[in-house]
Amino acid sequence: MTIKQLSIFIENKSGTLIKVLEMLSKANIQIIASTVADTKDYGIYRVLCDNPVQAYMLLKDEGINAQLTDVFAISIDDMPGTAAIAINKISASGVNILYLYSFLWKEKGVLVFRTDNNEKAQEAIILNKLRFLTEIDF
Amino acid sequence: MVDNKSPYFNPERETLTREGIEALQLERLQATVKHCMNSPFYKKRFEEMGLKPEDIKSLDDVRKLPFTTKQDLRDTYPFGIASVPLRKCVRLHSSSGTTGNPTVILHTQKDLDEWANQVARNLWMVGLRPDDVFQNSSGYGMFTGGLGFQYGAEKLGMLTVPAAAGNTLRQIKFIKDFGTTALHAVPSYVTRIYEVMQQTGVDPRKDTKLRVLAIGAEPHSEEQRKRIEAMLGVKAYNSFGMSEMCGPGVGFECCEQNGLHFWEDYYIVEIVDPETLEPVPDGEIGELVLTTLQREAMPLLRYRTRDLTRVLGRTCPCGRNHIRLDRMRGRSDDMIVLRGVNIFPIQIEKILMQFPELANNYLITLTTDNDNDNMTVEVELEELFTDDYQRLLDLEKNIKRALKDEILLTPHVKLVAKGTLPVSEGKAVRVVDKRKVYQ
Numbered sequence: 100m101t102i103k104q105l106s107i108f109i110e111n112k113s114g115t116l117i118k119v120l121e122m123l124s125k126a127n128i129q130i131i132a133s134t135v136a137d138t139k140d141y142g143i144y145r146v147l148c149d150n151p152v153q154a155y156m157l158l159k160d161e162g163i164n165a166q167l168t169d170v171f172a173i174s175i176d177d178m179p180g181t182a183a184i185a186i187n188k189i190s191a192s193g194v195n196i197l198y199l200y201s202f203l204w205k206e207k208g209v210l211v212f213r214t215d216n217n218e219k220a221q222e223a224i225i226l227n228k229l230r231f232l233t234e235i236d237f
Numbered sequence: 238m239v240d241n242k243s244p245y246f247n248p249e250r251e252t253l254t255r256e257g258i259e260a261l262q263l264e265r266l267q268a269t270v271k272h273c274m275n276s277p278f279y280k281k282r283f284e285e286m287g288l289k290p291e292d293i294k295s296l297d298d299v300r301k302l303p304f305t306t307k308q309d310l311r312d313t314y315p316f317g318i319a320s321v322p323l324r325k326c327v328r329l330h331s332s333s334g335t336t337g338n339p340t341v342i343l344h345t346q347k348d349l350d351e352w353a354n355q356v357a358r359n360l361w362m363v364g365l366r367p368d369d370v371f372q373n374s375s376g377y378g379m380f381t382g383g384l385g386f387q388y389g390a391e392k393l394g395m396l397t398v399p400a401a402a403g404n405t406l407r408q409i410k411f412i413k414d415f416g417t418t419a420l421h422a423v424p425s426y427v428t429r430i431y432e433v434m435q436q437t438g439v440d441p442r443k444d445t446k447l448r449v450l451a452i453g454a455e456p457h458s459e460e461q462r463k464r465i466e467a468m469l470g471v472k473a474y475n476s477f478g479m480s481e482m483c484g485p486g487v488g489f490e491c492c493e494q495n496g497l498h499f500w501e502d503y504y505i506v507e508i509v510d511p512e513t514l515e516p517v518p519d520g521e522i523g524e525l526v527l528t529t530l531q532r533e534a535m536p537l538l539r540y541r542t543r544d545l546t547r548v549l550g551r552t553c554p555c556g557r558n559h560i561r562l563d564r565m566r567g568r569s570d571d572m573i574v575l576r577g578v579n580i581f582p583i584q585i586e587k588i589l590m591q592f593p594e595l596a597n598n599y600l601i602t603l604t605t606d607n608d609n610d611n612m613t614v615e616v617e618l619e620e621l622f623t624d625d626y627q628r629l630l631d632l633e634k635n636i637k638r639a640l641k642d643e644i645l646l647t648p649h650v651k652l653v654a655k656g657t658l659p660v661s662e663g664k665a666v667r668v669v670d671k672r673k674v675y676q
């Protein structure tokens with residue numbers, strides 16, 4: 100039920116992000132969503148893309164610090180209140196969300212998040228009939 | 238009893254002519270070499286070299302003698318170099334020994350007396366007299382800067398305060414309440430004391446009687462010395478010592494502040510090319526090699542200090558003809574001296590290797606920030622094992638803690654991406670020293 104997200108360690112100095120982006124671009128990897136937080140010395144660049152395993156192998160070959168991380172992607176209607184409802188269902192099951200980002204995909208909202216307990220989160224998603232996306236959807 | 242008005246603590250020795258110094262040195266060298274035959278280590282080494290004490294006929298013959306290294310001290314740990322039976326020794330000092338066996342230095346009562354004489358001579362030389370109050374803000378214990386200055390200052394006759402290092406507020410209180418006129422500390426700690434004085438509204442010129450500082454055990458520049466003098470309104474004198482030679486007292490600046498007098502009645506000073514081990518001409522930088530001339534428990538022949546310096550002269554307006562050496566200009570090995578602590582990169586490497594999350598490359602950068610010397614250790618991440626910031630922060634914290642346990646200082650630790658640090662080619666550049674020290 101989870102999907103693979105690419106997590107890339109990048110140092111907080113000019114030129115590091117473009118280096119990674121160019122590698123992905125050359126391999127014809129399509130980025131669907133990505134995010135990086137501001138930190139002092141380094142950041143983790145989190146990327147959803149159309150072929151995460153291939154992208155990961157490629158970055159590893161180039162000596163880039165990267166990891167494949169299991170995250171959930173929940174599809175919600177693009178209207179007020181839908182995110183609150185979905186997240187409420189997850190947190191009611193006692194699952195803690197470690198980080199979350201969102202984007203629009205084919206006129207739907209998508210919530211991407213990592214949890215501290217994927218099993219429980221999965222149960223909550225099924226029980227509450229939340230719509231989740233898999234890698235095939237991208 | 239020494240004449241308070243005399244500029245010399247030991248006029249007879251301090252004002253020896255060059256001929257006088259050399260005659261005394263030859264006599265002492267011959268006696269020392271003979272005495273070394275009581276040391277299992279030197280006896281064996283002389284036999285291997287086919288050398289006999291009688292072969293030392295002139296002062297130049299010192300070059301026939303074998304070098305002694307720190308490794309020799311480690312290999313013979315703990316008592317293998319001693320030239321007297323252990324029961325004749327009264328004191329032991331030791332290095333931290335973090336890079337293998339510690340080095341052990343033994344002293345007889347006579348060694349301690351002579352050591353105190355050396356330190357007293359130095360302090361007298363910079364104008365300190367029995368009326369002065371001497372506060373020693375140096376670490377005690379195994380670190381020779383503590384007891385070394387203590388006994389020397391007492392020998393001179395000063396009221397001596399073993400304040401030891403740390404607790405800066407209390408240090409300042411002592412300085413004020415006891416009327417401290419002279420202070421010994423590592424330069425970075427002097428800066429710290431001044432900072433705290435400023436924060437607590439103490440004006441060192443008005444509120445204290447400080448006038449003389451002995452600073453050493455940590456490389457510092459002329460600029461740093463001048464700043465310390467301006468901050469506190471004192472004269473600051475550079476001190477050189479090493480536990481292998483006794484401790485502080487080996488070399489000290491006189492009031493001219495133009496190089497350190499190394500006491501040639503106690504040591505033979507050689508400056509050699511660290512590669513060829515041949516002597517270098519006066520004025521050229523080389524490695525300082527010292528032979529002890531008065532030590533009883535553990536004389537050392539041609540000890541390679543690994544400190545780089547040069548000869549400035551053999552005369553001085555102060556009337557002392559004991560050789561003048563420049564402040565230390567660096568090291569011929571990769572030892573780092575930071576805030577008075579000796580650190581080898583290998584110690585840091587050993588710790589980093591214990592973290593499977595890290596790749597093999599690392600870089601140590603030394604900087605001076607606001608007069609404080611700092612170390613930053615950059616380490617490459619082998620694998621991104623998490624995408625959780627907290628776990629990366631925890632890793633940094635754990636590395637920092639492990640390093641602190643090893644080197645006794647807390648460095649900054651910075652995670653960097655794999656492949657971004659200079660790659661080791663042969664002798665890797667592991668240390669970048671950006672401190673304003675050797676200028």
